[in-house]
Amino acid sequence: MIFILLETASILSTIGLPVLIIGALGLIFGLILAIASKLFEVKIDPRVEEILSVLPGANCGACGKAGCAGYAAMIVNGGEAVNKCAPGGPDVAAQIAQIMGIEAGAMNRKVAVIHCSSGGYKNTNWKYSYDGVQTCKSANSLAGGPNSCAWGCLGLNDCLAACQFDAISIDTNGMRLIDFDKCTACGACVKACPRDLIDLVPLTRNVYIKCSSQDKGGEARAVCGSTHPCIGCGLCSKECPVDAITIENNLAHIDYDKCINCGLCATVCPTKAILDLLVGTRQKAEIDPESCIGCTICAKVCPVSAISGEIKKLHTVDKSKCIGCEQCVPKCPKKAIEMV
């Protein structure tokens, strides 16, 4: 018994000192760190973490910041707008707004559109055969690019490689197709395209100039492989009921703030350089005779003067003139106009 006690005591004295010293060391460091954490405390707004957990985390840079963390910090500390996250869309904007306790501004969803109808295997004219590094960027730097048109698509899919959301695919002709459902308008492809062919367009606008050539008409016709170049003739600009199209450097440009989606420009373009996704699907306006109060508002907003009628009397739509732009529908105070 006594032996066991002695044994225990000697063991205790052997391990006691090391335990004491290492324990004391740990305790001292712990105390120092505890004091330091109070002394050198940097206040981090918990909202930054919260916003970061809401953001998609793709670090795509569409907001203009280096990544999601930078954007979250700028929202809290720099008063940045909450609706700049394109991939997150309105949902994320609303969640951030809730964290910040403010209103989320309206968010106009945009999608990427390629302003060129060439670039495939069968619809591109080549100047020379390019055999170098297979990226648009390097092809473009060799004697101005291998395709005849100095403005057109090089067809080496830099945009596809840049897309983090799998929104760009290739068809059998090697043409790039953008899936509007998957596109988040992060702008990665816009930056990747060395010829600046890609642009972000509001999802609600479905008429696009499918050309970026600033060549003069004849030259553009001669080099374009798709036979749909913009020749800068200005017919679309004249036809546009709301003056949304301007011609600059032999190239038409649609101002989507003004564009009403009517598609008239596409019908007059002699080279079919304007793509109208809604062609054939537009409906004509019709006024419900029972609800119409004859306020004349619809007649005033109609860009083509297709609506006529005396004040306080029933208005009618001239269906041969109506272009189906739907401008009158939301303006009617009695909701008497329907598209049929």
Place this chain on the structure above:
Amino acid sequence: MGYLGEIFVMAMTAIFIQNFVLARFLGLCPYLGVSKKLDSALGMGLAVIFVMTLASAITFLINKYLLIRYDLLYLQTIAFILTIAALVQFVEMVIQKNAPALYNSLGVFLPLITTNCAVLGVAILNTTAFRSDGVTAYNFLDSVLNGFFSGVGFTVVLLAMAGLRMRLEKSEIPKSMQGMPIALIIAGIMALAFYGFMGWKI
């Protein structure tokens, strides 16, 4: 040889002859992990120099006045790890408070260094190292300088590797060799090249 000569020998030994990465094979994780870009490699290198110098100073004192005095050298690893971890944490807090710009540029590298074996390595090697006469053990100043030069050696190799890998990215490499395989081969060739310094008599 005066003390300046001693410092020169120490510097050349730590940077070239007994380089931590290529001769002692310590700190290989950041060597391969943070050598993809020059600027991040430089950030990591500076952080390592900083922590190695400080760790050398503190662990020397702990070793001399606690471990040797109470005959506890077998607890060296635990005590040093504890010290280095606490030190890095402390330094991180101080930098975050007083130099936010430096803190942001060092980023994740500072906490990474806590578990960098090169830092523990320099602390332990300092306790067994001798001056060039082979008799005198390192004193406090020697240890601190050795820590500093070891960090410099680490940085030099890290920067060289980062420069090579940035060039490698632009060169045509067979697909199966891209990335880590070619990096490891480069590391091996660099180690062979540094092996040549072993024959250098100072």
